[in-house]
Amino acid sequence: MSETQQLEEYFSGMLKPEDSLIIEARLLIDTELREKALWQQRTYALVKEYGRKKLRMEIEKVHHRVFSEKRFHSFRQKVKLIFK
Amino acid sequence: MVIEQIKPQTQEELFVKLYEMAFPQVAGFIHKMGGSFDEAKDIFQDGLVIYYEKRIGGNTLTTVDDKAYLLGICRHLWYKYYHENKLKQALEHTPDLKLTEEHTPKVSEDILRFVELSGKKCLDLLKAFYYDKLNMKELATRFGFSGERSATVQKYKCLEKVRITIRDKSLNKEDFYE
Numbered sequence: 001m002s003e004t005q006q007l008e009e010y011f012s013g014m015l016k017p018e019d020s021l022i023i024e025a026r027l028l029i030d031t032e033l034r035e036k037a038l039w040q041q042r043t044y045a046l047v048k049e050y051g052r053k054k055l056r057m058e059i060e061k062v063h064h065r066v067f068s069e070k071r072f073h074s075f076r077q078k079v080k081l082i083f084k
Numbered sequence: 085m086v087i088e089q090i091k092p093q094t095q096e097e098l099f100v101k102l103y104e105m106a107f108p109q110v111a112g113f114i115h116k117m118g119g120s121f122d123e124a125k126d127i128f129q130d131g132l133v134i135y136y137e138k139r140i141g142g143n144t145l146t147t148v149d150d151k152a153y154l155l156g157i158c159r160h161l162w163y164k165y166y167h168e169n170k171l172k173q174a175l176e177h178t179p180d181l182k183l184t185e186e187h188t189p190k191v192s193e194d195i196l197r198f199v200e201l202s203g204k205k206c207l208d209l210l211k212a213f214y215y216d217k218l219n220m221k222e223l224a225t226r227f228g229f230s231g232e233r234s235a236t237v238q239k240y241k242c243l244e245k246v247r248i249t250i251r252d253k254s255l256n257k258e259d260f261y262e
Contacts (some may be wrong), residue, residue: 002240004240004243004244004247008240008243011237015202022203035251036247038241039247039250039251042148042247042250043210043243043246043250044214046195046196046199046209046246046250047183047207047211047214047215047246048214048215049196050196050199050200050207050211050215051198051215051216052133052213052215053210055132055133055136055215056129056133058095058096058127059098059099059132059133060129061096062096062099062100062103063103063125064152065100066100066103066104066107072104075103075104075107075108078106078108079107079111079121081114082108082111082115083111083121084113084122
């Protein structure tokens with residue numbers, strides 16, 4: 001198993017307790033591994049940001065559709081009545 | 085209790101359905117509480133993001149229970165927004181509406197844009213797995229790998245690639261955060 005995979009399984013609590021202990025001990029003494037772990041967590045954060053960015057774009061597209069396409073006319077009327 | 089099930093063809097259709105089913109009610113609630121259409125839109129869209137992250141993860145299935153769940157999220161977001169907004173007004177700050185339940189530090193827009201340009205394919209693959217929660221079989225089909233094993237190998241390769249890219253790009257570590 002690669003270090004990357006080991007770290008991922010450690011973060012997600014998938015490692016056996018004895019393997020977790022080994023990683024924890026290594027993280028204490030191995031600066032390189034510690035740094036790798038840090039950047040890996042930042043990578044997960046970046047992927048989440050990217051996911052949200054894309055999702056927001058998709059949702060905005062849907063918003064535009066329901067507020068412009070003909071088939072959503074009655075939906076728009078309903079919303080219009082609320083804010084009139 | 086599941087009263088009715090709707091199986092939209094695509095994720096986009098799912099969001100369309102959710103808009104039709106829940107937006108008027110959210111808008112009605114926010115209007116009643118003194119909010120505007122734009123505020124209703126922001127709250128609803130943030131609500132959809134939270135709903136997606138907690139409930140969907142790539143699976144396109146929704147029920148009437150999900151509508152109640154989404155309405156609950158939006159109501160909660162409104163109260164949160166309303167209180168934060170009042171507090172900010174007292175401090176003379178411009179109101180801002182963003183998801184605030186983040187525990188991880190926010191990645192800077194610059195780094196994200198850079199990775200989008202330099203390694204979009206990897207980013208899309210990682211997003212499909214970690215954000216949209218596709219399994220290895222689905223990942224292999226979507227990205228054209230021969231099987232689950234090959235998809236797993238590629239996923240870790242991409243993770244390593246992006247990790248190295250953002251580390252190198254963030255030599256000035258303070259730039260990493262907004």
